[in-house]
Amino acid sequence: MARYTTLFGGYHVAEQVIESDEDGSLALARMLAGVPSGAHGIRVDAPSPAVPLGDLDGCWLLELQGAAGNGAVAIRGSARIEVAPGRIRVSGDVYVRPQDGANAASLSLEEMVDAARFGAHWYPQLPFDEYSWYFRSLGTVYDAGKLAVRFERHLWNGVTQEFIxxxxxxxxxxxxxxxxxxxxxxxxxxxxxxxxxxxxxxxxGGETYTARLTKTSPCYRGCKIEVDVMAGRAFPVLAGDGGVAMDFTDIYRAAGMDCTVHIDERTVPSDGALSAIELANALATHRSPAHAGSAWRLWMLIGSAHEDNFGLMFDDTAPHREGVCGFFDMQLPDHPRVSGLVRKQKIGNVPEAFLRTLVHEAGHAFNLFHPKHDVHGVPLGTSIMNQTGDLMMFATEELPFPANIDFAFDDHSRASLIHSPDPQVAPGWKRFGWGHGSLASGVNEPVDAAGLLATREECDGLDLVVVLPEVAYRGEFVKAEFTLTNAGSQPRTVPKGLNLSGGNLRLLVKPPHRELDDVRDLIVACGDRPAVLLEPGQSLHGVAQVFYTNTGFTFRHTGRYQVSAEFDLGDGSRNVVRSQLCTIVIRAPVTQAERRIAHLSLDAAVGKAFAFGDFGVDEAARDRLEVLAREFGASPNGVAATLALANSLGRDMRDLRTGRICRKADSAGAAGHFTAAALAHGTDQVELVRMAMAIVAPTEPDAPVVSMLDAYTGKTPHATAASGDRAGAAGVELAGAARRLFKQCRRSLGRSRADQP
Known part of the structure; x- marks a missing residue:
């Protein structure tokens, strides 16, 4: 066969008739059309088209113009044409803006190119507020020099920021x-x-438009990565893959995504341990401004350490999914499936492992799930979006980690990077998890005969119980309690992270009159997934605040919610443990006090403070917390506010750019707030443990409130004891049950420094 090099580096082998169905499959399209699979061969009698099949592959600027003009409306966007062996698939996103003398088109061609230029290539990335519709092919025919695409179109509501x-x-x-x-x-x-x-x-819509496609790149999308590096650490420039050196850009380009990396700063002041609130604050303040507001960008920090995590992706507030962190100092475990050359080494000193972590975290910023959590049944393995612990599970002594890393995305993740709608993929747009199957808004993806992951088998011998209040008013602080029990006769090894951040546990929440929500923590944490052995009859406990999560205010509407929990065993079997369905009814606040509490609490900054257990440098949020603590200290919201204040004031907070302390610790203030929370619970010290562990960020087992609670339960003398009968009563050690619950809940948060050698 003749092989011709094309303008954009593709190739063309004579001319073929190509017919594809919705997912790009050729054989299925032929079968549905009643045509034998081998009927479409090479047509040597047809003239070679001006644009060979190989040159269609990539990103195109799509422009539409009505026959009588568009009424001074600019209609343009991106069209992504994927041409692969046995596949041709088309998708795109269209942006619309009226233009007249006073309201010109948002971006000229020159501005569009400059905003998202990647060397000799560029990508149509237009302002989010002009987004109008998404399309994807239902059938595609390439024949006799013509490309025909039948597609479905999904219209966007600019007010609700959702697809209709x-x-x-x-x-x-x-x-x-x-x-x-x-x-x-x-x-x-x-x-x-x-x-x-x-x-x-x-x-x-019954109208005919002239259309024009202009090729912009052989890749399908692009994103600029700004990297800041903490002093004494480094970004992994190259890593080996089967003897071939590759870098961050190579891995993403192989998946059709053009990601250029710019090291913006290499001397971020060193800090041996970073708190969640410091990282969140850094995301909000530590980025260079983009050339244009519409350009896709992602900020990445190469930091020191954050508890036992290799990396994090933040999704706490809009703009969502714009920042990720990789932790250079985190040690690889001393495990037989880890190469002896790298055991107990800092992950940053192992280029293959650290590069994979950073590519993985960026994948979360592009809204990719871990395969074991994806509703589409993506196989577990060693591809990029599997967690590090999963890769270690698939390693062997003959092929240990990190030699077993596959520096590629699984087919489902790659298809999402290329063809999912802009609001789902673009950093800075919709929340993490949005658009994934039936568990969120967005465009549902085509599924194969296996259906969605709802058919995953349940594991025998383990029981999962979730406890929520039966009734709460809108705006009331809500926590969930989880208990995983070995109900079998044999010991079971399970992931120890019984929290909503580590990835094994999630809540499925069915709000009134809405689709199912996949509820997780604001922080997506990735590590080596420590495990614990449960003897028969033994349990693992965890508590999490579910007032403010990845869905925003979880119970923001009045009505009846149905809730269940699901825990992934993480052993490669894809089996899960499911809880029984429970119901929580959210009513309207009735009394003046309830309405006041709801008004103070239903503020995004307060919700974030509850989720992180820290108000950061947001003085307005602190003021609201102080009012809740002072005026409503005995209520759940008041106790949560008091504990968040104690946790915040119990530590310094640093600005990562300057290294200076932007909020000094106030030990006396922290102790006073903790004592007030203890007094609010009187003799019910078990409830104090639950509230304190709920208010702590799940990635921080050594947060100040945890240390205070540890001291208060009797391990060390109570640090907040003071003179007087009232203080003496507050300083009495908790009952044995409270102490045991504290230890169990602390274990579910992650590996505390007290647990490390």
């Missing part, structure tokens, strides 16, 4: 056809290089 879900008004179908034989070489001073343009027509 009603079938009759939110989704329709359309058709586009392009004459490849009439393609032209296109040159423009604004373009980084000469390219190719193709003219055609589109039919949408």
């Amino acid at each position: 879900s009603r079938e009759n008004s939110g989704k329709d179908t359309g058709y586009m056809e392009f004459d490849l034989s009439g393609a032209t070489r296109h040159a423009d001073p604004a373009l980084p290089q000469q390219t190719v343009a193709i003219a055609g027509n589109a039919i949408l």
